[in-house]
Amino acid sequence: MIADPIAAPKTVRPGRASRAERLASVSQRHGALTMLVLAVIAASVTFDSFATAENLAGIAIQSSFLAVIALGMTFVIIGGGIDLSVGAVFALAGVLAAFGSRWGPVTALLLPLAAGALIGLVHGVLIARTGLAPFIVTLAGLLAARGLMLALTTEGADTPLVPRGSGFLELGRGVVLGLGVPVWIAIVLSGLGTVLLHRTRYGQFLFAVGGNEDAASLMGVPVARVKITTYALSGLLAALAGTLNAARLGSGVTILGVGMELDVIAAVVIGGTLLVGGAGAVGGTVCGVLILGVIQNVVNQIGTLTSSVQSVVSGAFLVVAVVAQTYLSRAGRAR
C-alpha cells in the first residue's frame, strides 16, 4: 500500500498473470449469475413445467420478499456488520400491517415501516455508539422483535386479518404486466440500491467503513452516521418485505420469518458479497436470492422430495459458493 508509486508499475506483469487475474475477478463478480444461468438451463431441460411463464412468475414472487430483505442485508454486510433480526422484523411487520389495515392502507403501510426503521435505528445507534458487536445487538433485536410480536398477538394465538376488499391487498396480490406488484417493488428497489451503492457519497462511505473502519474514520468518513443509516435501512426493508407478504396473504401470520435471516445471509453470500465487508453488489445478491428460489422450485417440482432435501441442497450450494469465492479471491490477491 505504501509502495513507491513510481516503482509500482514495474511490478505489474502484463500477459498471463493479469489474464488469470481478470478471469478470477470476472468469475467472482459474475459467479452467482453464472450459477443462476446454469441452474435455470438445467431445470428447464429437466422439467417441461419449469420454463413456463406461470412457474417463472411464481418463482419471482416467492423470491421478491427475500430479495427486498437481502438488499438491506447486502448493505449491512458490505459495511462489515450483520443483521440477525430481519426474520423477526419481517414477522412483526406482517402483524403490524394486518393490524393497521383496519384504519386503511396508509396506516397498514406506515405502521410497520416506522416500526422496522425504528428497530434498525436502535441497532445502529447501539452498534455505532457503544461499540457492541453487531451479531449480539441484532441477536437481542431478534428476541425483542419476536417478543413484541408475540405480545401484540396474545402470545401468537391471534392472527390479525386484513379486512376484505381493502386496497392494501392490491400491494401483495396485484399483477402488473404479468408480474406481481412485490416483484416490481423488488426490481425497482434493487435498481435504486445499486445506484445508492455505486453512485452516491453514502455508498462510497459504506465501502470505506466496511473495508477498514479505522482508516475510514481517519479519512473523515462519518462512520457512526453511515452505520446507523445502514441498520435503519435494513430494518426498513425487512419491514417492507413483511408488509408486502401480509398484503399477499391477507393476514399477519405469526409463525413466519423464523430462520429467515439465515436464508437471507446465505443469499447475500452466494451472491458474492464478502462477509468481512468492503465488497459486494446488489446484482449478485439478486442472483443469490433467485438461485435459492430455483432450488426450492425444482425440489417442489420433483414432488417426491421434501423441503428437507431443499435445505440440504441450499446448504451445499452455500458451501460450494463460498469455497469457490474464497479460492478465487485468493487467486486474485496472490500477485
Place this chain on the structure above:
Amino acid sequence: MTTDTARPPASRRIALPRVVQNYGVYAAVLALLAYNAVFTPHFLDGANLRTQLVQAAPIVIVALGMALVIGSEGIDLSVGSVMALAAAIIPLYLGFGVWPAVIMALVAGMAAGLFNGTLVAVVGLQPIVATLALLVAGRGLALVFAGGQLKQLHNPDLLALGDGDLAGVPVIVLAAAALTLVTAVLVGRTTYGRRLVAVGGNRSAAALAGLPVRRILITAYVLCGLFAAVAGVFATARLTASDPSAIGNLAELSAITAVVVGGTPLTGGRIRVLGTVAGALVMQLVRATLIKHDLPDSAAQMTQAAIILLAVYIARERRTR
C-alpha cells in the same frame, strides 16, 4: 481502541469495577435464587430445583463446546442442527443396542465438527458462513435420515439417560457437571487449552510462534460438534422420541447467549468455563422466574434480549485491555 491508551482517565471513569465484570454473572445467579426464594412459593423445593437443573443441562453442554469455539475467535451456528442430526441417527442404530446408537450419534457430531473446522481452518472461511451452511443443511439431512417423521423410542436403557437418577441426581445433570469439569481442566490445565486461547487471542502470532493453528482450530470445532451431539442424545432420551424437526431448534442462540452472558468475549482469547455454566443458569432462572410469575413468553424473550445487551455491555471494557 487506540484512544484508550491516549486517554486513560476517560476510559477509567467509564470502566466498571473489574469485580462486576468478573463475578457479575455469579452474582446474578445468586440474586435470582434469592429473589425466588423470597417471592416464589415452593421455588427451593427439591423437585423444582431438579427441574431447573434438568432443563438447563442440555444448554450447558452445548454452551461448553461453544465456549471453546468462541474462545478461538470463532462461532458455531450449526450446534442445533448437529443436535437434530444426533437425534435422527439414534433410532437408525438402536437395533444394535444403546451404546452403538449413542456412539454413532457422537461420531456424526464429530464429523460435523470436522467439516466445520476444516472449512474454517484449512479453507479459511469465516466461521459464521462455514457453520451457517451446516445449520441450513444439517437439519435437512437429519430430516432425510428420519424420513421427516417423529419416532417414538421405547428402549429402556436409552430412556434411562433422560429420566434416570444416579445417587439421587439426574443422569443428565451429572453428565453436564462431568463435562464442565473436563472442559475446565482442558482449558485451564492442559497445553491444548493454552494453545486454543493463544490462537483465539492472536492467530497470526500463534502461527508465528509455531503452534499448529489448523489442528488446534479443527479440534475445537470437533469438540463443539461432539458436545452438541451429546446434548442431542440427552434431549432425545428426555423427549422419549427422535424428533429432528424440534430438537435443538435455536439451540445455537441459547448457547451463544449463555457463553456471552458468562463473560467469554466474542473476540476470542479468553474462555470462562464456569462463567458459561452460570450464564446458562442465569438464562434458565430468568425464564423460570418469569413463567412462575405468569409473565408470558413474549415478556421472557424481551427480558432475554435486555439481559444479553446488558451482559455484553458490562463485559465490553474487558476486551480493550
